Amino acid sequence: MKKTLMAMGLLALAGSAAAQSQVQIFGVVDMAITRLSGSGDTRFGLSTGGANISRLGFRGTEDLGGGLKAGFWLEAGMDPDVGGGKGTGGGLTFNRRSTVSLMGNFGEVRLGRDDSATFLSTLIFDPFLTNGVGQTMAFTMLGIPGVATAAGGAPIQISNAISYFLPKEMGGFYGQLQFAPGERASGPQQGKYAGTRLGYQKGALNVALATGKLWGDQPVNDLKASNVGASYDLGVVKPMLLWATEKRGDLKVTAIQLGAVMPMGASEFKASIGHYDTAHSNADWNKLGLGYGYNFSKRTQAYVNVGYVKNKSGANKSIGVQGLAAPGTTLGGSSNGIDLGVRHFF
Amino acid sequence: MKKTLMAMGLLALAGSAAAQSQVQIFGVVDMAITRLSGSGDTRFGLSTGGANISRLGFRGTEDLGGGLKAGFWLEAGMDPDVGGGKGTGGGLTFNRRSTVSLMGNFGEVRLGRDDSATFLSTLIFDPFLTNGVGQTMAFTMLGIPGVATAAGGAPIQISNAISYFLPKEMGGFYGQLQFAPGERASGPQQGKYAGTRLGYQKGALNVALATGKLWGDQPVNDLKASNVGASYDLGVVKPMLLWATEKRGDLKVTAIQLGAVMPMGASEFKASIGHYDTAHSNADWNKLGLGYGYNFSKRTQAYVNVGYVKNKSGANKSIGVQGLAAPGTTLGGSSNGIDLGVRHFF
């Protein structure tokens, strides 16, 4: 043990590991030629993440014996259309996930920045996985869809998170508890988050509920988000249902979306229709998404998606994607978008 | 297929790939002890990229069958002398190249940030590969040589690019078409770029032409760049010729450079002499570059380069490198530089 610790001391200096682990490098590069149009103006350019968010990551697990495992996961979002990362200065950051975990029969304890419990279901039960012109707008309704750090919206990822996940064998049940301190010395704990998610997946059925709260700079600005999702895989088609609500002060928006994914040989078709209702207001809107993907392989897909947003008189929502500014839309106006792209997993 | 799509859904969540691909990690660390002197002042310090730009990259290709391939390429420039990346906040970004490609007998369609069509030839037909104190100044004459994001100069890399490359078997011909939208809602499409490049390489001969246009904030600020390069490998020596011009409004600078690379055992010698002519003006200058490299291996070289700039009465150009500020040079003055460094490919 003495030698082990001496070795560890040296390791600490060298910043390395005695037994070089198998670090997995993984990621997605996904870009699309995209046209976004609103009742105000039109944008044409290259967007990113039309089918899956572009990213680069490093991860690995270590078997500690006795059913215990350790793992790490570092995953950086990126905007390959401009070569940029997601730091405020454009540099690469592990903004999507940067965690260390201990896993065992008891489940998983995970520390670090991670997807919020309330975001995950909106992704899983959206045929477009919250990507591209067809994506659901149910995951950050009080912010701006398509922007990861939406000001005022529900959190997509949460920093400083302490999470517990149920073990994998629970008769189909899965879930998590997530808590992130505000890390403030006094006063309102702005940025603090508490969320939970419970699901059940067995056979063709998958259903999940999630709820969470994000503390604001004052109690009236606390944000509460909840959602319910369900899918049933019939083989020829997999219908999906997503209900989600976000509330802050007097402002409350509720989404209901029906979706479907239909595989057919190397092709897959996607469709969704969503209604977004702002309480006590006519700031409502509807969104339609349609998509077609051709799988060259498990890793590489060419796709085309279309999206259409129709606002009621109090709303001016636009189609939003990563890497191309959203077009202007007037109150009561409409917006549409099309992207034609390639998604490559590595 | 249903299972495939289910797996893909899971992949999307995990941000990963079913069949872990062989991601290649590659790069260059190149640093040099450098002295730059101008008629105004002198700088001494550590520079980077004296022989090859320092970089870190990740890339891979996937065989899709039927002659079709997919590929990705993520390459970040860096300043190892200070540990920094190239984002505005100093963080690592894939500023050099971040692309996804589909390749086949038809050629290659490539999306994302990439070298501009007009930059490439100035690199290939410069003995110093646009690096270090001896580098050509023909690649961004209206900007500041040695600075990647030269304000006002021709683009080195272009964001949002949509490119088509000719297939590899074209009897020696190669080339590309490149277009990058301005992504603006209205008005002048500042940042929009269109370029093309056509070359012929057979036996000892390599020759290429390129031309491109970068849209400005108003038509008078549009920038046009064109160049012609040729080299002929005689074995004992490889002479090179580079002609390049950049024009914006009434401002036009034209470069003509003669260069040569001479291998000799483990050694290689480099030389170039260039004349830079500003139209209707005496803002002209000449540059001389001399270099010696000793190849310890294919990957590792020690090198020493010298450069000398002599300005005519209307110019005050200085020797510029990465990682050390250019010295001040007075109108009509001269500037010289020397770097002694190590370049290591990995």
Add this chain to the structure above:
Amino acid sequence: MKKTLMAMGLLALAGSAAAQSQVQIFGVVDMAITRLSGSGDTRFGLSTGGANISRLGFRGTEDLGGGLKAGFWLEAGMDPDVGGGKGTGGGLTFNRRSTVSLMGNFGEVRLGRDDSATFLSTLIFDPFLTNGVGQTMAFTMLGIPGVATAAGGAPIQISNAISYFLPKEMGGFYGQLQFAPGERASGPQQGKYAGTRLGYQKGALNVALATGKLWGDQPVNDLKASNVGASYDLGVVKPMLLWATEKRGDLKVTAIQLGAVMPMGASEFKASIGHYDTAHSNADWNKLGLGYGYNFSKRTQAYVNVGYVKNKSGANKSIGVQGLAAPGTTLGGSSNGIDLGVRHFF
């Protein structure tokens, strides 16, 4: 050779290496649930680097034959609690080390950003390796402990460094000379650094001396740092001694710290007590650190550390860690901290 050079030219274009080297990916993800308390206020949250600084790196060496080797090392610090890197804009940068080296019987010549000669001993002779709530405060006493780019303190890492290291076989002696130019055209060479370190390690004994100077914006702001460390490994326990001083103008702080590391099966215990004396002033303080680590494996450790700072009437030092703001402490007040975390090497 001609073909070799042609290949190298292509390599330069491709930014790659003919013989793909074995690039090692390595790093640490280390996070802890942490509570810091001062006489002023209290912070609770997730910190990083409680046992070892979180990092991600890429490195490799190449055998050049004849006893000669080349190597590169790129190592980025990171804050996984928030997913961020260490660039000013939050992006990943190789701030901890980004170097290229030539190594042989003569020793090692290393260029680039690296640990400063004066920092290294404070890490090696601190049981807590300058990490977490128990860490020594001897490495940047005129700055703010726990902050890598401490304003006014001794340098932890140095940019633009040119270093020479003694060869490995010197009868137990090791050491380095390090010089970093200020890279300024004229006037005081702010940021210039010169340092040296000499040590002797044989059997159970390890002892080292280091001294260095960091140039300021004017001579009165030059900073001089010196330290001496020693450890003797008795097997059941390894006692350590660290003496360090930093001086700038009339300000001088001297630290003396006693520490010990005690391995016991899979466990390890750590303790340190340090006294910090400000010359001609009652701005003195003491710090106590206690730690326990349980090694699941060589790579994965769960740990708990506590730290306590007691100020004399002229000082208001606080416990500081990475990723959680230091609590406020009043003059003459005290500060304490506890972290409970997981450290995973990869």
